[in-house]
Amino acid sequence: MIQAPEVKPAQQAGHPLATTRRSAINVLPFHRKLDATKLKKWLEISSRCTMSEFELFLSPLTAEEQKLLKAIENKPAPIVNRLHLENLRDVLKQKALVSLRVEDEIKKDDLSHTTPAVENLLYGAFDAVFASVGPPNGSPRYGDVVIHLKDSVRENGWATPFSGMHFMYAIQHKDARKMQDMLAAGKSLPESPYNPLHLGFNDRLHFSHYVVTERYWNQMLAFQAILVYRNLDDSPASEKVRQRFTALLTEEDPQKFWNLYIPPRIENGTAEQDAENIPFGYLEGKFDDRVSIDFFTAIQVPASKLAEVRSWPEAQPYLHLIQAKPADIP
Numbered sequence: 652m653i654q655a656p657e658v659k660p661a662q663q664a665g666h667p668l669a670t671t672r673r674s675a676i677n678v679l680p681f682h683r684k685l686d687a688t689k690l691k692k693w694l695e696i697s698s699r700c701t702m703s704e705f706e707l708f709l710s711p712l713t714a715e716e717q718k719l720l721k722a723i724e725n726k727p728a729p730i731v732n733r734l735h736l737e738n739l740r741d742v743l744k745q746k747a748l749v750s751l752r753v754e755d756e757i758k759k760d761d762l763s764h765t766t767p768a769v770e771n772l773l774y775g776a777f778d779a780v781f782a783s784v785g786p787p788n789g790s791p792r793y794g795d796v797v798i799h800l801k802d803s804v805r806e807n808g809w810a811t812p813f814s815g816m817h818f819m820y821a822i823q824h825k826d827a828r829k830m831q832d833m834l835a836a837g838k839s840l841p842e843s844p845y846n847p848l849h850l851g852f853n854d855r856l857h858f859s860h861y862v863v864t865e866r867y868w869n870q871m872l873a874f875q876a877i878l879v880y881r882n883l884d885d886s887p888a889s890e891k892v893r894q895r896f897t898a899l900l901t902e903e904d905p906q907k908f909w910n911l912y913i914p915p916r917i918e919n920g921t922a923e924q925d926a927e928n929i930p931f932g933y934l935e936g937k938f939d940d941r942v943s944i945d946f947f948t949a950i951q952v953p954a955s956k957l958a959e960v961r962s963w964p965e966a967q968p969y970l971h972l973i974q975a976k977p978a979d980i981p
Contacts, residue, residue, distance in 0.1 A: 663939045664750075664779035665809065667772075668862065669693040671855040694809050698864040705874045716877050718900045723873045726905045727802040730936060731789035732782045734796050736956060743965035747941040748798070751777045765793055768834035769827055770815030772850050773858055780942045784810055784868055784934035786913045787906065791981040797951040804946040805865035810934040811858070812875065818858055819850070868934055875932025876912065888926035896931070918981070944969065951976035 669690050673681060683689075712720070732748055742748055745757070751766045770776035782804075783789045788797055811818075819827035830840055830848050841849045863871045880896050883889035895911050902908045914928040947969075952960050954975040960966055961973055 663687060663690055664775045664937045665690055665694055665862070666775045666778075668697075668774050668855055668859040671852055672697065672859050674852070675856055694862055695864050697859060697862045698809070698867055701860055701862065702867050702870065705871075709874060709877060712877070715897075715900065716880075719876060719896070720870065720873045722900055722902070722908075723869050723876075726869070726908050728784050728868055728872060728934075729787045729909055730782050730784055730800040730802065730804055731786060732780070732798040732800065732942070733789040733791065733793035734798065735794040736796055736952060736960075738794070739796050739950070739952070739960065740963060740965055742798075742944070743963065743969060745941075746944045748780045749941045750780050750939075753940055767816055767827075767831050769819060769831045769850065772834075772840070773815045773819070773854060776815060776937075778939060779937040780940070782808075782936040782938070782942075784936045785872055785909065785930075785932060787909045788915075788980045791916075795953055795976075797949075797976055797980065798947055799949040799951070800942065801946045801948055804938065804942060805868060805936070807942075808936045808938040809862055809864045810868060810871075810936045811861040811863065812871070812932070812934060813861075814935050815858070818861070819854070823854055823857070825850075863934065871934065872912070872932045879929065879931050886926070888923055891927040892929060899931075915979070916981070944972075947972055949974055951980070954978070 666685065669685055672693065673685065685693075709716075734742070734748075741754075741758075749757070766776050766779075766781075768777075782800055784805075813821070816827045816831070819825050819830065825847055830850065833840060833848070843849060844851055844853065876896065876899070880893070883892055895914075898911050899908060902911060913930040913933065917924050917928060920928070950969065950972045951974050957973070957975045961970055966973060
């Protein structure tokens with residue numbers, strides 16, 4: 652008799668959120684493992700509920716808002732990973748982007764990784780590979796290399812409208828940097844929920860309501876834009892944002908569409924310029940364990956480093972992907 656394979660216990664991004672939501676619906680333990688299959692189903696259920704709530708609270712939509720939903724549905728959002736050049740060689744060796752936990756298992760030494768321990772406590776970030784969903788070239792603060800991913804990678808991911816660190820300080824109003832410094836120093840965060848540096852049940856419960864699975868990514872980006880549009884004021888900057896919103900409704904070219912949706916950041920821009928170029932939305936995509944190089948469509952490196960990167964032995968199978976980053980992309 653052939654036995655069914657054992658279901659691996661979930662060690663995946665999102666596991667702490669699902670555990671918290673399960674505890675929230677009944678105080679008694681469920682005595683069942685929260686395995687990978689159940690976690691995936693929970694992510695889908697949670698996302699569906701969130702989108703239904705958005706639809707309820709945004710309704711009724713104006714004709715313009717309905718037009719945006721239609722315009723955005725057939726324009727796959729750019730999915731981009733940014734990393735530092737010194738980390739690219741490992742990506743080529745491993746033939747994949749990998750999570751901090753996988754990377755640690757491979758290298759077993761100190762890592763210069765951007766994944767904060769605060770986010771791991773919040774939702775299991777050490778088990779995730781990250782990518783921005785929406786910005787045409789990702790966020791330069793994560794590195795000078797731009798990796799563009801196929802739209803099909805979204806089938807393996809879920810997202811939230813911001814990072815865990817942003818959630819902790821901007822939404823929960825906690826000193827996320829201080830919390831991160833404590834964890835980096837090997838200390839534990841305070842256990843008392845009354846301590847302003849505590850991270851626990853209520854934080855995870857709140858963050859769980861931001862889960863968006865891939866089938867709703869474009870719709871969520873449209874809803875974010877509608878909220879930005881509705882909250883504009885009578886300033887000249889807001890008028891410029893309204894003009895961008897109107898332009899989105901008729902722009903057919905996907906690249907131009909997403910550049911209108913999230914304009915390139917102006918270096919040392921004025922407060923007025925920042926207000927005019929406010930992004931209409933953003934999603935941080937999260938993928939379990941690894942993203943294979945088979946999902947890459949381009950690896951853009953600083954032009955001054957192109958020859959060096961293309962000379963690496965690890966780069967030889969992927970020369971068709973490796974390009975110079977355009978000068979206008981930071």
